[in-house]
Amino acid sequence: MELQKASLRKIGEYIIRRCEKEDLHHVASINWTSLPEHYSSYFFESSLNELPEAFLVVEKDRTVVGYTMCRIEYGLSVFHKFRIARKGHIISLAMLEQHRRKGLGKNLVEEALQALKDRGCSEIFLEVRVSNLSAIELYKKLDFKIISRIRWYYRDGEDANMMGRLL
Numbered sequence: 001m002e003l004q005k006a007s008l009r010k011i012g013e014y015i016i017r018r019c020e021k022e023d024l025h026h027v028a029s030i031n032w033t034s035l036p037e038h039y040s041s042y043f044f045e046s047s048l049n050e051l052p053e054a055f056l057v058v059e060k061d062r063t064v065v066g067y068t069m070c071r072i073e074y075g076l077s078v079f080h081k082f083r084i085a086r087k088g089h090i091i092s093l094a095m096l097e098q099h100r101r102k103g104l105g106k107n108l109v110e111e112a113l114q115a116l117k118d119r120g121c122s123e124i125f126l127e128v129r130v131s132n133l134s135a136i137e138l139y140k141k142l143d144f145k146i147i148s149r150i151r152w153y154y155r156d157g158e159d160a161n162m163m164g165r166l167l
């Protein structure tokens with residue numbers, strides 16, 4: 001019998017667990033249907049190889065219905081001027097539409113934040129479209145603040161809010 005994959009968190013019928021290589025085509029498909037920013041399969045795979053602890057999926061009935069993908073960067077701190085920091089970066093987050101507003105996105109990000117903290121990150125940041133009010137609300141609920149506005153960040157010319165918080 002196939003062993004149950006280790007879950008990090010259970011929310012009703014859903015589980016949050018680490019992404020595995022065989023999940024990546026589901027992740028790519030959720031990405032395609034949910035966001036205008038798409039990535040190559042090479043990018044998904046190398047993100048998983050680099051930081052499997054913070055590449056997480058939500059699963060229901062053995063089907064992947066959401067994901068988040070992160071990486072770690074070194075550079076100037078977003079919060080402390082002139083200081084170098086080890087920063088977590090949320091690259092992508094999405095839930096299939098029919099599974100939204102169940103608290104899953106929030107739980108997913110909370111698990112990713114813990115994983116990044118465990119990997120020594122002292123802060124976290126991300127970019128989000130200024131029009132993406134649902135995601136901005138979610139991040140605010142997790143104590144992220146808007147740090148700056150990045151003009152023309154997206155290909156279609158939309159601005160991004162850079163949001164972040166200390167871990």
Ligand SMILES: CC(C)(COP(=O)(O)OP(=O)(O)OC[C@H]1O[C@@H](n2cnc3c(N)ncnc32)[C@H](O)[C@@H]1OP(=O)(O)O)[C@@H](O)C(=O)NCCC(=O)NCCS
Pocket residue numbers: 034035092093094095096099100101102103104105106107127128129132133134135137138139141
């Ligand atoms: C953003 C997204 C991941 C949220 O996932 P979710 O599982 O629906 O979010 P949650 O149910 O955990 O919501 C947590 C909180 O975020 C806020 N929120 C989420 N969706 C919202 C919406 N449509 N309108 C207003 N607030 C919203 C609320 O404060 C919510 O808490 P509440 O339900 O108690 O009011 C999901 O809408 C999505 O996949 N969107 C398309 C992809 C995307 O925009 N990704 C983010 C890119 S930066």
